[in-house]
Amino acid sequence: MSTLDRASEAGPTTSVTPERLATEDAVPAEPQRSPRQRGTVARVLVGAALVLMTVAFVYPFVWLVSASLKPRSDVFDNRLIPETLTFDNYVEVWNAAPMAAWLVNTAFVTVMATLTVTISSALVAWGFARYQFRGRNLLFGLVLASMMIPGAATMIPTYLIWNSLGLVGTLTPLWAGNVFGTAFYIFLLRQFFLGLPPELFDAAEIDGAGHWRVFWHIALPLTRPALVVVALFEFQAAWTDLMRGLIYLRDREDFTVPRGLKSMLDQFGFGGEWHWELIVTASVITTLPMVIVFFIGQRQIIQGVASTGTKG
Template identity: 75%
Template sequence: MSAVRRWLVLLGLCAFSLVFLYPFAWLVSASLKPRSDVFDNKLIPEVVTFDNYVEVWQEAPMALWLANTLIVTVLATVTATFSSALVAWAFARYRFPGRDILFGLVLASMMIPQAVTMIPTYLIWDQLGFVGTLVPLWGGNLFGSAFYIFLLRQFFLTLPRELFDAARVDGASHWQSFWRVAVPLTRPALVVTAVFEFQAAWTDLMRPLIYLRDSSTFTIPRGLKAMLDQFGFGGEWHWELIVTASVISTVPMIVLFLVAQRQIVEGIATTGTK
């Protein structure tokens, strides 16, 4: 690649980066402005104030919402990653009658729109008595995710079978082969799965809207919706509080992606190479 072409590629990447960064830069800038200047569309505020970051904690139970979101997100991430890894390991490692057909059905489940299963799923959680609690927000992950199962299965298929044959010769059980051999070797793919699920659970609004009734159980997305109803379209027009709460809820995801960036790239690059 010539020097001119390389510089053109770098300039193009920088341009696209600025396009994607602009919304968040605007959000941070708006959170540092007084109410009258929120929508002046200036990235550099004429008047910088941090009062919004103090007031938002007073006007809304942000700490409680963050705690609820963290609980749901951690449980959803752990259960989805672990259960999907177990199922993917079974599809990749063991041969049994109907394996390919069953795996095809798992993949086919990704084609079912969420709206189709929304009411039956709600009725199940209602019969179990969990409506109004945080359980429906993560409990379904105990049964794995078709996308994560496919992702992890492709990674497991790249592992040499000789490793597990040697482990069996050394006396390792099926569980030990999975936990002590397969899991350490697939850490990049597991990190990708965990980060994807963490982001999905952290930003999920639909299920909190369906299952949560009391503000004490709200997650951050559901709490932001409540703030929007009260301070945005409710007539009070405190948009500075809404954008400030949005910044607070976005920062943890940015930190997570920065920390796990190397593992994400490695996991995506090596998944499905076989």
Template identity: 70%
Template sequence: MSSGTLDAGRADASRVAAQAEIEARTPPAAERRPKRPTPVRILVVTLLVVSTIVFIYPFVWLVSASFKPRGEVFDNRLVPQTFTLDNYVQVWQEAPMALWLLNTLIVTVLACVTVTISSALVAWGFAYFRFRGRGVLFGLVLATMMLPGAVTMIPTFLIWNALGMTGTLTPLWAGNLFGSAFYIFLLRQFFLGLPRELFEAARIDGANNWTIFRRIALPLTKPALVVTLLFEFQAAWTDLMRPLIYLRDSSTFTIPRGLKALVDQFGFGGEWHWEIIVTASVITTVPMIILFFLGQRHFVEGIATTGTKG
């Protein structure tokens, strides 16, 4: 038998084997058809749709009401019968919204950055280093989560008052320099899920503890850091209690404190200007929605992968 015949036979055998492998990987036509929705699937989808409507309806109503005149705010129409932009013009005239937004942005950014860095440092210490009493110290950190905010409210105020910081924005964010027990727990669990061999290999290559933390640990914990930033952004952006305690001058008001001032200003005499209040609420809510949509992928990933290792 000639070599050409042998080569042709091998080629045919290869083609037959490849065709058989393709047919084995290709599902039958019956399996490729889309499955009909089962009653359970229909029920789940229906519940999800209903839940979505329930959750988004208040915000849709709020946006719709912001485009209505005062007499139609509570007519429960999602499409305004009388569409107007006067509310958005008036709210900027009646209140220093730009200044309040700037104050809120300053406080929120400083609070997010400081609590993320400080909590990550503490969490890295609890996750990476092995020392006597580590479990007890970590338990004490978690125990601070059990203290109600009202317990530490007066001592904290006395401290800031003694430092001469009342009436300024500093008390609204500077406490985050010492970290947060919840974020420390969140980040520690993520650090524990990282392979320790990476850090040991970096140490063999001559990296010190700071280099390992900054160049290896932090990049790998990006989803958890985004979760921390989003949580703290929401907490600082919507915080009303501390501005009520520490802020006196309207030039230092944040958005929640400013909204409280608008409610007080337009609520006297029994004539409530709800169109101004709902419009200001829409303006303050939109930045949070935008930020969540920008970071939702990391948010979901961080929540899904945190706490997988103790």
């Protein structure tokens, strides 16, 4: 019905004003959400996504711990709460394998690899970031290009070098190569050094500080977050390194934990005995140190990654 028709039906005694007609013709507007409500919905969706991702990442470790507390017949029943709870697996695994010796060997290799690669990479990165010299960019480009070389391409030449030195069968090849630094860590630390104010180092040198003192007492303390990131990354890489253990280690007492787990898998998993409860228990013992280390250093990891690569 048009506006004129309604006006004619209103009769002579009814006054139809423009305001009344506008009110009758107006369509009720849908209620709009406020910015606060939209923000709440977004936070709920993000929180739900984070919870799902957390469950996806945590579930395998929770399953592993649960399986280590079950008897052999219940290892793969997929119950997170064991129907039959037992701690005998943790006693049997120490009797079935020299876990103490493997843990000591792994700790030694991991600490030496972490210390050597962190210090050597920091030294090289400091040279590329602080000093100007002919061919600096070319050399740094070659360092980055070395990351593109597959590890399989250098595996045999590296083995021949360690074999000529008579060190095959020892723990030395598992960590000594880090004395020369790693390209990725050099790049990471160089970017962090470039983000520091050069005036600070210039002032220290004017006051009489030498190059080594500037590096050790000023540059390194300021790059602590990045150093912690490098140390944790290398700690994880060295702790879980299986390939070099398979190549260089011979005696069972000299095995690292990953190499020892491989031998247990060959013995109890594929050798006909099928003691999977011992394998998952040894895996839990191996994983716990990494979880503790990353839990302690998580703040430094976030700070170091967030502040690296902002300059240069």
